[in-house]
Amino acid sequence: MRNLAKQIPVAFSVVALALAASPAAAQVTALRVGRLIDPEAGTAATNQIIIVEDGRFTAVGSNVPIPAGAQVIDLSELTVLPGLVDAHNHLALTYKEEPESNIYYLTYVLESTPLRAIQAASNGMQMLSAGFTIVRDMGNAGDYADTALRIAIEQGWIPGPTIINSGIIIGGMGGQFWPTPEMAMQKNIVYPEYLDADTEDEIIKAVRQNALFGATVIKICVDCKPWGYTTDEIRLFISEAAKAGLKVEGHVQTVDGARRAIEAGIWSIAHDRGLTDENHKLMAEKGIFRAGTETPLTLVGHTTAARYERTVAGLRNAYENNVPLTFSTDADYYIPGMTRGEVAIEFIETWKAAGIPAAHILRAMTTNGYRVSETQDTRGPIRPGFAADLIAVRGNPLEDIDTLRDVQFVMKDGMVFKRNGVMTPGEFFHGGPVNGWNIR
Numbered sequence: 001m002r003n004l005a006k007q008i009p010v011a012f013s014v015v016a017l018a019l020a021a022s023p024a025a026a027q028v029t030a031l032r033v034g035r036l037i038d039p040e041a042g043t044a045a046t047n048q049i050i051i052v053e054d055g056r057f058t059a060v061g062s063n064v065p066i067p068a069g070a071q072v073i074d075l076s077e078l079t080v081l082p083g084l085v086d087a088h089n090h091l092a093l094t095y096k097e098e099p100e101s102n103i104y105y106l107t108y109v110l111e112s113t114p115l116r117a118i119q120a121a122s123n124g125m126q127m128l129s130a131g132f133t134i135v136r137d138m139g140n141a142g143d144y145a146d147t148a149l150r151i152a153i154e155q156g157w158i159p160g161p162t163i164i165n166s167g168i169i170i171g172g173m174g175g176q177f178w179p180t181p182e183m184a185m186q187k188n189i190v191y192p193e194y195l196d197a198d199t200e201d202e203i204i205k206a207v208r209q210n211a212l213f214g215a216t217v218i219k220i221c222v223d224c225k226p227w228g229y230t231t232d233e234i235r236l237f238i239s240e241a242a243k244a245g246l247k248v249e250g251h252v253q254t255v256d257g258a259r260r261a262i263e264a265g266i267w268s269i270a271h272d273r274g275l276t277d278e279n280h281k282l283m284a285e286k287g288i289f290r291a292g293t294e295t296p297l298t299l300v301g302h303t304t305a306a307r308y309e310r311t312v313a314g315l316r317n318a319y320e321n322n323v324p325l326t327f328s329t330d331a332d333y334y335i336p337g338m339t340r341g342e343v344a345i346e347f348i349e350t351w352k353a354a355g356i357p358a359a360h361i362l363r364a365m366t367t368n369g370y371r372v373s374e375t376q377d378t379r380g381p382i383r384p385g386f387a388a389d390l391i392a393v394r395g396n397p398l399e400d401i402d403t404l405r406d407v408q409f410v411m412k413d414g415m416v417f418k419r420n421g422v423m424t425p426g427e428f429f430h431g432g433p434v435n436g437w438n439i440r
């Protein structure tokens, strides 16, 4: 039985390869580009041709010939740039004024994992429409709605950003909650929103559980409780996650927690509350990514004037200390009249307020995003061999970052998701897993 089970995937993948080589999949697309941005270099080139074949870039340059029979897309009036990255979002969580008064404890009680998975699919498309081609989904997704979303997109059922997902957030008992005994002991209300791990054995088991159920990054609560995790415990998370090829992000809310996470050599730190000048200097030294989740004042009710002032000063300090900055939103709520993508892009307000030049903001939203997502060698840059993801806007984001608020065109994996400012996702929907079923 065991041997037979192993042989079946091999037989099916031969069929999948045969399908991938079919003429329909080999459609060549040529894009005529007015201006092409390289965010890494902070430069723009004019009148470029980009060739896309089988979901990948095959050529980029000014003298690239357009192959006969290619579908030509005219973006000569637009500026093309690589897709954006939100390094910290929660697509499967949307708390609201009605009915839960923005208290997310209640969302967990009121909404099932399947419902939240469908919300995540919608939020993912809203993010893609706003130009985010990669989203790190950092937990609070019920019973692995985030894995379901990632797989649905990768298999080819629905359009969406490339998802880097954390599975269930691991913390000491209770996670970010102060649960009732019924919740904590019987685990019949909010479980599994957090995965309890208080001992070394539990830490190992929790990491393995998330890896088993499809997490592609590990998220831990470093200091959600006064006792938190020690530096050695964080090191154990990191070494155990590394066995599965995964990095560790820490939710950090205290200065001491941040110091322990930095000492342990964590991959990325979420939220800015514990990030002092001293901690920033250590992060820069060790190359630890900052996902500060800097909520702008314009998202009324989600920060305060005093808190915002500290957030802006902290972001400025991180920039001056050369900390690897990522663009991150922690978006997990509904603001009537705004899509999830519009909520996310609104965060550029905080970056502008911190006095960070547009070219550096753009780097945080692209280059550093690919690095923290570990896609920098496969997806992100517009280069031959890379996955064909790109977006286009009207102005020049190197000069005016606000041009990113009005994304006119989105290509994901070589398929057009948005054209002339309107979502055109038909190509993405399939009645089966066209990219292969054997993706977990």
Ligand SMILES: [Zn+2]
Binding pocket: 088, 089, 090, 138, 270, 330
């Ligand atoms: Zn978060």
